Structures are given as C-alpha cells and as structure tokens.
Amino acid sequence: MALFGLNLYTSNTIQDIVVADRQQSMEGKAQLITATLLQLEELTANQVESAVNAMEELQASRMVVTDAYGYALYDSLEIGNGEGKLLLFPELIKALQGNDVFFSSYRDHVIESRLAIPLVRGGRILGAVYLMEYQPDQGELINALETNVLRISVILEAAIILVALFFSSAFSRKLRQILASVRNMRDGDYSQKITLKGHDELVRLGQEFNELAERLEGSEQRRRQFVSDASHELKTPLASIKLLSDSILQNEMDPATEREFIGDIGREADRLGRLTQKLLALTKLDSAISKEMEILDGKATVLKVARMLRPLAKLREIRLDCSCQDNCTLMMVEDDLYQIVFNLTENAIKYNRDRGWVGLELSRQDGEVELLVSDSGVGIPEEARPRIFDRFYRVDKARSRAAGGSGLGLAIVHAMVERNDGTITVAPREGGGTVFRVRFPIFDLQEEE
C-alpha cells in the first residue's frame, strides 16, 4: 500500500516537473510575443500578422492575439487569421481582466497546456495573447517513466516483502523457542536452556532468561532441601513424644518412671518449640522485607549476652571472659547483634569441655568493629568448616542433639551478618578450640554529623 502511494506520488511529481517546464517555456514565448507586439504603433490584424510571421522560431499548436474586447486579430488555426471573430475562451477572458493565466491537463497520455497574458501599455489593456500547446510526445515520456517507476516499485515491494518474511519468520522462531522454555519453567522444568544464535535483543533476552532459570533452579533446590530437612528435624522429636506417650498408656509403670517419661516428653516439646522458633527466624530472614536499623553500642550488647549466658557456663564450670573496647558503635538491624553474639557464645559453651574457657573480645580494627568468640572446646574439623553455616548442618549429630541443638544457629548468624554488611570467618584456636571472627563497618557518630 505504501509503495502504491509512493508510485502515485512519483508519477505526480514527474507530471509536475513536466508541467512546470511547459509553463516556463510558454511564458518565455508569450513574453517575447507581447514585447514584440507592444512595440507596434497600432494593434491591427495586419501588423500583428506580419509581426508574428517575423518570429519564425515561435512554435505553438495554436496562437491567438485579440484586441481589448476579445475579437481576434490573429489566430494561427484559422485560415485568413480569423480576424474579427469573438473568442471567449475562459483563459482569454481572465487575461483581458489583467491576469496571467496558465492551465495544464494530462489526459490519455497527452499534455495540453494553455496560457494567456494581457497586452498592457501605459496601464491600459490593449488585448491579450493566448497560446495553446498539445504534446503527445511529452505524454509518452511521462507514460514511459510511470511504467518504469511502477516496475521498480513492484520489484522493490517484492524484495521488501521477502526480506520482511525472512526476518519475521526468524523472529517468530526465536519467540517460539523462548515461549516453550517459559512454559517448561512454569511447569517446574528449569533444565531447558534457550540456545539462540546472533546478537539481537531476543538473543539477549534468552541469555537473561537462562540466568534467571539457573537462579530459580538453585533457589528451588535449596527450598526443597530446606523443607525436607525441616520436616525430618520436626519428625524426630514428634516420634519420641509419640513413643513415650504410647509407653505410658500401654505399660503399667511405677509413678517415678512415669514422671521421668513425662519429663522426657516435656523436653522433646521444648526442642520442638526451639526448632520452630528458629525456623520462623530463618523464614523472616529470607523474606526481602527491609528491616529498620538502629545505632547500637557493641559493648553493651556483648556484656548483656555474657550476663545471660554466665549461668549456663557455670553449670559446667566454664570461665566466661569479656574484654570490650568503648566506642564500638554500629548501625544494625534491631536485635541482630544480640542474636549473633548469643548464638556464637552459646555454641562456644555447648561445644566446650567441662571447666573450659570462653572469651568474648570486642575492638575497633581498621575502621571496623571486630568481635572474637573463642573457646577451648572440641574444635571444628577442617573438612567441616566450609559447611558449618549450612542449614541443619551438624558436625556431631548426637552431641548437638544432646546439647539441644538444631543445626540452625550458625545459619541464622550467617544470614544476619550478611544483611548487616558484615563478614564472618571460623578458624581453629591455638591450643585447641575454635575462634569465630565477625566484622562490621563501624558507625562513626562524629563523621555522620
């Protein structure tokens, strides 16, 4: 359609060019005639005829000169000049009113042009000159040009359609592949990667999609693992509770044993409570909701944790030493620092030997606040260190269980450290035991002001 319009436009432009050329040439002729005629003393038929005949180079299909009233003085078409004949062509009437008139039409491959201009001397209209040209050859030219333009545009149209078809089929093939992969992903299959060749936007979209699929696959795998681990952890205390309660119901037992069994049920219920609490904490950490930050005094938090856990340490005669520098100000999510110090210190006590030692040190180091939690405990074997922050990971399951552990404490610590822009590392302590090193950017009150 657009090309058809272009076609029409081109053909009109060719006609315009030819017509403009005609107008210019006819105006030239008419001006020559009027200049010659205006030199005559009188505008009579004889004088006009001899003047016109003298201008041999003038050629027109018809040439007419009239007086001021439209009566012919000269008409090249009439035998005997047609003198005295009233000529009322519309172009002539307009010219006798003082206007220059040009009109051109193109019909049946022929251009017909008419031009009329007044003969004015001393502000008076003495008559008019009328020229008419009838040109089949120019029409043929336009016709040939039009045919050529038409041919070229048809070829162009076909080429454009072919190119468009090629690109649109390549485009829709790529889109189909992307769509198929999106559908597979929706159905839970992340393995189907998009393999598109080229450098266009769709190829880039495919690459982005593959990365997204990989990430989703990873998080889906972690989620499944988490759910299965969590169910397993929940199942164990529930099974114990069921076993203990069945024993009480089915067996005749003395009150002391019964009390002992009920006590065990209570302990398993406590374990369940702790486990669900930690699971909830982890789920909250996973949600992307941004938490409010607060300015904290690190020393106060460390001393608070030490106060809370000293009774637990005392039970096994473990010494708990604290050494804290002042001015360890931090900007952290509320309660995160407390939870981090608490979990690390509780572990240091839990996985210690009787009459052992736990040390908490807080200091400023190279623009950061550093917390060291050291213990003289059982230590963490080298091969277990990389997995120590994984959810539900425990070096010694029986020991952890006996100590009331769930394998979630360090995972919570790790997530909290990360969301507060900190770092955490674990290393063996010289002379036995473990050192956890946590660092956070310091919050300088003066600098902030």
Ligand code: ADP
């Ligand atoms: P749990 O609830 O079992 O204590 P954690 O995530 O806190 O879970 O710790 C994971 C495991 O790392 C523990 O089961 C324990 O084996 C080991 N662990 C953690 N802290 C220490 C430590 N200070 N000394 C020795 N082992 C530790």
